[in-house]
Amino acid sequence: MQKHISNVHVHMPYSLLPKYLKIILQNKLNLEIYFHHQILNRLDKSRCMETAKILESEGLKITFHAPFVDLRPGALDETIRRASIDRIRQVFDLAPYFHPLKIVCHASFDDRYYVYGDDLWLESSLKTWKEFIGLADDHRTIIALENVYEKNPVILGKLFRSLASDRICFCFDTGHFNVFSCEPLNVWFDELGRYTGHLHLHDNFGWQDEH
Numbered sequence: 001m002q003k004h005i006s007n008v009h010v011h012m013p014y015s016l017l018p019k020y021l022k023i024i025l026q027n028k029l030n031l032e033i034y035f036h037h038q039i040l041n042r043l044d045k046s047r048c049m050e051t052a053k054i055l056e057s058e059g060l061k062i063t064f065h066a067p068f069v070d071l072r073p074g075a076l077d078e079t080i081r082r083a084s085i086d087r088i089r090q091v092f093d094l095a096p097y098f099h100p101l102k103i104v105c106h107a108s109f110d111d112r113y114y115v116y117g118d119d120l121w122l123e124s125s126l127k128t129w130k131e132f133i134g135l136a137d138d139h140r141t142i143i144a145l146e147n148v149y150e151k152n153p154v155i156l157g158k159l160f161r162s163l164a165s166d167r168i169c170f171c172f173d174t175g176h177f178n179v180f181s182c183e184p185l186n187v188w189f190d191e192l193g194r195y196t197g198h199l200h201l202h203d204n205f206g207w208q209d210e211h
Contacts (some may be wrong), residue, residue, distance in 0.1 A: 005027070005028070005029070005030075006028070006030070008030065009030045009031055009032040009061065009062075009063050010024075010029045010030065010031055010032065011031075011032045011034060011065065011200075011202075012024070012031045012032065012033055012034065013033075013034045013036060013039075014033050014034065014035050014036070014039050014048075015036065015039055017031075017033070017051060021051075021054070024055075024060070025054075025058055028058065028059075028060065029060070030060050030061040030062065030063075031055070031060065031062055031063070032062075032063045032064070032065050032104065033062060033063070033064055033065065033098070033100075034064075034065040035064065035065070035066065035067055035090070035091050035094070036067060036069070037067045037069055037070075037087060040067060040087070040090045040091075043090075045094075045097075048094060048097055049097050052097040052098045055098070056098075056099070061101060062098045062099065062100045062101065063100050063101050063102045063103070063104065063144075063198075064091050064094070064095070064098070064100040064102070064103040064104065065103075065104045066088045066091045066103055066104065066105045066106075067087055067088065067090075067091065068105070068106040068108070071083075071084040071087055071088065071106070071108065072084050072108055073085065073088065073105070073106075073107070073108055073124075073125060073128040073129070074107070074108060074109060074114075074121040074122070074124045074125035074128065075124060076114075076117065076120050076121070076124055081124055081127075081128060084128070085128055085131065085132075088105060088132070089132075089135070091103060092132070092135045092136075092139065095139035095141055096139065099139075099140075099141075100139075100141050101141065101142065102141060102142045102143070102144045102169075102171075102197070102198055103136070103141055103142070103143055103144065104144045104145075104146055104171050104198065104200075105132075105143055105144070105145055105146065106145070106146050106148050107125065107145045107146065107147070107148075107150070107156060107159065108148065108149075109121055109125075109149070109150055109155050109156070110148075110149040110150075111149075111150075111151060112149070118155055121155070122155065122158055122159060122162070125159055126159070126162055126163065129143065129145070129159070129163055129168060130163065133163065133165050133167045133168055136167040136168070137167050141167075142166075142167055142168065142169055142197065143167060143168045143169070144168075144169050144170070144171035144197060144198035145159070145160075145168065145169070145170060145171060146171040146172075146173050146176070146198075146200065147170075147171070147172065147173050147176050147177060147180075147181075147188075148173065148176045148180065149176075149180050150180065150181070151180060151181060151182040151183070152181065152182060152183045152187065152188075153183070153187065153188045153191040153192050154191065156170065156191075156192060157191040157192055157195075160192065160195040169195055169196065169197030169198060170192045170195040170196045170197065170198070171196075171197070171198035171199070171200060172188070172192070172196055172198070172199050172200070173200040174199070174200060174201055174202070175200065175202050176200075
C-alpha cells in the first residue's frame with residue numbers, strides 16, 4: 001500500500017495544513033497544496049517557509065494547486081487577464097520554498113461565456129501561459145492545466161499544440177469530466193493523451209461538481 005501512496009498527492013488546502021500536519025507526517029502523505037485567494041491575501045511567508053522545511057525534511061513530494069476563483073487567464077479584457085496573472089504568480093513565488101513538482105492551474109475555457117470567442121480566448125491564453133512557462137522553467141516545475149467546464153477537449157488540444165513545451169502538461173480531472181463533458185473518455189484521450197501528465201481522482205456522482 002505504501003508503494004502506491006508514494007505516487008499519490010493528497011489535495012490539501014494550505015489553511016488546513018496545521019490541523020492535519022501530524023497525520024500527514026505519520027502517514028508520509030505527499031501533498032497537492034491548494035492556495036485559496038483568501039489565504040494568499042494574508043499569507044505569513046515565514047510560517048510558510050517553516051512548513052515547507054518540515055515537509056522537505058520528511059522527504060515528502062509536493063505539488064501546488066493555484067487559485068482559480070474569479071480568475072480568467074484567457075480573458076479578452078487585458079486588465080482582467082493581467083489581474084489573473086498577478087494572482088496566479090503569487091503561487092509561483094512560493095515555489096522556492098516547497099519546490100513543487102507541478103503547479104495545477106485551471107485553463108478556464110467555458111463556451112457559455114466565450115460565445116463564438118474560441119480563437120480570441122486561445123490567443124489570450126497563449127500569451128498568459130507562455131509567460132508562466134518561463135517562470136516554470138526558472139523554478140524547474142511543470143504547469144498542469146486542468147479541465148473544468150470544457151465540454152470537449154478540442155480547445156485544450158489547440159492550446160497544448162500551440163504551446164508545445166515540456167514545461168506544461170494536461171491535468172485530467174475525472175470529476176469535472178464526469179459532470180461537464182459531452183464527449184466520451186476515448187475522445188479526450190485521443191486528443192490529449194500525449195499531453196497528460198497529471199490526474200485528479202475524487203468522489204463525484206456525475207450530477208454536480210461535488211469535490
